[in-house]
Amino acid sequence: MVRRRSRLRAVSGRTARPPWLAAACAAAIVLGAGLSSAEAPSSVPADILAAFARPAQRPSATKDDARQVALGRALFFDTRLSGDGSLSCASCHDPQLGFADGVPLGSGIAGTRLPRHTPALWNLAWGRTFFWDGRATSLESQSTGPIENPAEMGAKIEDVVARLEADAEMRAAFAAAFPERPVVDAVNLTRALAAFERTLVSPETRFDRFVAGERDALTTDELAGFRLFIGKAGCVNCHSGWRFTDEAFHDIGLPGDDRGRGATLGLPAADHAFKTPSLRELAWTAPYMHDGSLATLEEVVAHYEQGIVERPTLSADLPRPLTLTEEERRQLVAFLGTLSSEDPPRPASLPPHVEQGPGGAGAVSVSTVRQAGKRFAPDHVRIRAGEGLTVINDDTRTHNVRVDDPRLTFSSGAQEPGDRVILSFDEPGLFLVTCGIHPEMRLTVEVAPQNGK
């Protein structure tokens, strides 16, 4: 399929493309031709794969001060940023849910139903515009939008600043993060939030390994799906580059009267156009589309085949007509799955969670037990009552540290890789620690009396 020029870009007069866009488009033009079904995985042309190669470093990586990132992270989870103190950025952009919220339309302050689906926050460091309609041109300017939106966090920025300024720890954190202008104010607040958000880079996936040269990283079906993606199905027309977005705005024919980019620009030709979302970590960020109306990737594919609402503003990049076989649909969805982490993605800038079990707070840890390979190692430890025992998940999978004993009942919940649980036992005796997910994991803790007792 030959890539067609976007009608929207044509009408909006964006003839001079920035370098990043030129690169993406050049790649897409190559890709638009697709791969022949006869090509073996090893014969995928290098220039096609190069168009999907991850960059070595994110933009601003060297400029973002670690203290600004740490402050931004703290602010991201701080409910003082909302008018009534009930919501933080993370309330809707939940790290557990791929920095989205898992519902078609989220709820703002006082339960107000929001008009658009909460977008995930992956790879915003490369973004050019923000929000579904692109009305913000920097992460810094974007960050105050939800805070001040009456339907979202419903706060006044000056009130937020006042609340933060009243907190001595926050004043110190702001001073440390911005030594050249050590004040708690809206500018530094948005700079810190943006610095943190720029660190939310989606982890490498099997597709990245494939692009990097590991040719058996994709199954036959997934590779066939990749061919469809860049060929017959025409997905790459908009979902181009390693982030799988052209950063442009398209009307893809979803029903509804939301004018999207058209309202932002005051341009009827851009009505119903919304920013192309990245496809990274898609599996963790359902439902899909700006209105959250499609629950599954199968529904997304079905939309492009038979759900498009006819309108004059429809994107010229939509593959029309599109008819796929059942097998092709399955292959396409299989390929899309390779753009997501196998396990819940966690950005490096989010530190592991440390959970204190009953009695664990303040207990000095004297022993560490590891969990790699679905085994407690060691599987038998001796500690004294009141001492701490750290159980660290150095495995690649989620565990659940638990004690089901009349003397002590404890469950850690989901203990993700990297997370630590600190246990302490008040009374002597033998205790069995298990993993609720892998019951064959057993740790015997022999608790001796405290010294002198």
Added chain:
Amino acid sequence: MIKSRKVWVGLGAAVLVGTGIGTEATAQPLTRGIEQAAPGDASARQDLVLRVAGSHAGHAAAGEGEGEGGGAELAPDLRLTRDLALISGHLAVGNELVEAGRWSEATVHFLHPAEELYGDIAGDLKSFGIPPFSAALKALAQTVKAKKKDAYEGALKTVRERLAAADAAVKAKTADWPGLTLEAVLEVLNTAGEEYEAAIENGKFKLVVEYQDSRGFVLQAEKMLAAVAPDLEKKNAEAYAALQHEIAELKKAWPSVTAPKKPVLDVSQVLGHIARAEIEIGKLM
């Protein structure tokens, strides 16, 4: 994971337990090896242990039993139906905990299907033309970790639709769906028995997750039977009523999603009910 399938029954029942499935109405003599009881609850030691070495006629090759996630020797349709049911069982008990606001406890039951079961059925799903749903399962577990009710409900709906579609796909390729359901119910009940046994040490629940797992499996088995109830009643109303009675008695072992301080039924009683349910299932085949 328990590799052997044991059926603990009272002496009187033991002589009646037969291959069950594949027989018409009448219980058959024992064809399974009998060995002396040893492990588990002390009260069971006077009972017989029947180590199931036989197969389910028409579906499975001979081989020693299976625990959750096992069963490579079973026919693909039975194996898949069983494992789909076990996934549903996990979700059922997990959902009970979520409904009770016990999100942290529920988490393991939503992680278990993807972690322990899905890998074994991925190939079978493809064979039956069923779209994979690993990502949906994992995404569901994330909503539980996040304790987000709205997101959870949406993700659960998606997974349940996937499971229903998978069942429908198997059903479409199966000549005797009620029969396959019965066999799968027996597999699920046996797994429940194994989990229940694993949950108890020294007469107390030491592994609460296993108690909850087994509860979910029995609830799912009951649901599966209800789905084919008209067929079963038509075939042998008396046997179906007896089967329902055994399930009802069996369910008393799980008075709630919270494990009781002391088992209501000991292991031998639970496995005895399952064995008697197997007899009735045999009559319904």
